[in-house]
Amino acid sequence: MDRKAAQLQTIETLTKAGLVLTEDEMQRVEIADFGLDRLEQEGLQLITYENNSHYCAKELVLFPNQTCPEHKHPPIGKTEGKQETFRCRAGKVYLYVEGEPTESIQATIPRESEAYYTVFHEVELNPGQQYTIPPNTLHWFQATEQGAIVSEFSTTSRDEYDIFTNPDIKRTP
Amino acid sequence: MDRKAAQLQTIETLTKAGLVLTEDEMQRVEIADFGLDRLEQEGLQLITYENNSHYCAKELVLFPNQTCPEHKHPPIGKTEGKQETFRCRAGKVYLYVEGEPTESIQATIPRESEAYYTVFHEVELNPGQQYTIPPNTLHWFQATEQGAIVSEFSTTSRDEYDIFTNPDIKRTP
Numbered sequence: 001m002d003r004k005a006a007q008l009q010t011i012e013t014l015t016k017a018g019l020v021l022t023e024d025e026m027q028r029v030e031i032a033d034f035g036l037d038r039l040e041q042e043g044l045q046l047i048t049y050e051n052n053s054h055y056c057a058k059e060l061v062l063f064p065n066q067t068c069p070e071h072k073h074p075p076i077g078k079t080e081g082k083q084e085t086f087r088c089r090a091g092k093v094y095l096y097v098e099g100e101p102t103e104s105i106q107a108t109i110p111r112e113s114e115a116y117y118t119v120f121h122e123v124e125l126n127p128g129q130q131y132t133i134p135p136n137t138l139h140w141f142q143a144t145e146q147g148a149i150v151s152e153f154s155t156t157s158r159d160e161y162d163i164f165t166n167p168d169i170k171r172t173p
Numbered sequence: 174m175d176r177k178a179a180q181l182q183t184i185e186t187l188t189k190a191g192l193v194l195t196e197d198e199m200q201r202v203e204i205a206d207f208g209l210d211r212l213e214q215e216g217l218q219l220i221t222y223e224n225n226s227h228y229c230a231k232e233l234v235l236f237p238n239q240t241c242p243e244h245k246h247p248p249i250g251k252t253e254g255k256q257e258t259f260r261c262r263a264g265k266v267y268l269y270v271e272g273e274p275t276e277s278i279q280a281t282i283p284r285e286s287e288a289y290y291t292v293f294h295e296v297e298l299n300p301g302q303q304y305t306i307p308p309n310t311l312h313w314f315q316a317t318e319q320g321a322i323v324s325e326f327s328t329t330s331r332d333e334y335d336i337f338t339n340p341d342i343k344r345t346p
Binding site for chain 2: 017018019020021022025049050052054055056057083085087089090127128129130132151153154155
């Protein structure tokens with residue numbers, strides 16, 4: 001799937017859920033394939049509504065069975081790492097964070113990068129459910145076959161500082 | 174309209190727009206009549222998803238033609254006042270902030286409290302449109318006859334410190 005097709009599918013997913021974007025926002029829907037070139041397996045689509053020196057709000061779209069690879073938001077200088085609240089709006093998401101590993105997880109770890117998924121404490125998010133990920137905490141997440149929309153509320157977003165477990169990943173689009 | 178009826182109407186409005194609340198959230202939908210006892214004219218319904226020491230996310234529901242009275246979020250000690258981004262999700266909202274008064278405003282000022290509406294710089298928000306209100310800035314807003322849903326992304330919310338232009342208003346529910 002090329003970037004344009006991914007943008008269109010993102011807009012369609014949001015529209016079907018009743019979430020409206022402006023024309024300008026449609027143009028800047030971000031397609032993150034993390035430099036892995038297998039977007040449908042490991043990738044994320046997002047639109048940033050607001051990102052200022054205090055808070056940030058985004059809508060994240062996951063295509064069916066798509067995984068956002070494991071990463072964390074480290075401190076930057078004297079500033080704590082990004083803290084983020086994920087609120088599931090549509091579909092279903094399996095979120096994994098540091099902590100007691102869940103015995104039998106429901107997600108399927110992407111085969112090509114199996115070694116780079118290392119935290120397995122499972123949080124299942126259905127529409128209306130949310131979870132807050134503390135700063136500097138490893139996490140990854142995957143949609144089920146329905147795909148998913150997740151509202152993200154957080155402190156300031158500086159994606160270029162994210163640390164991914166997979167050393168092949170480049171976050172800059 | 175009593176509190177229970179207002180809660181039910183709020184939940185119905187959100188549900189129709191595809192926004193899902195958990196059972197617990199439905200119980201704690203906040204009905205703010207500002208102590209004026211004319212909710213349908215001057216009032217606001219809201220659900221707080223997250224409010225921590227860094228950021229806050231809420232959904233605001235305005236019934237048809239309902240007005241949220243003029244107020245501002247002052248600094249508290251050494252902390253700046255609340256900064257908030259309003260994103261219209263459904264319906265239409267007329268937002269008024271400090272600045273050059275708009276010649277012929279589209280909202281109808283509530284008759285009983287006309288003297289307590291003093292800023293008239295109009296911002297019209299349709300679905301997908303948003304506006305960020307700086308700290309310590311007077312603002313008020315009104316839905317059209319369709320009602321409205323507004324997502325609010327902000328710094329920490331401490332409603333009890335809000336300063337209303339109308340001295341009769343008590344913010345605590």
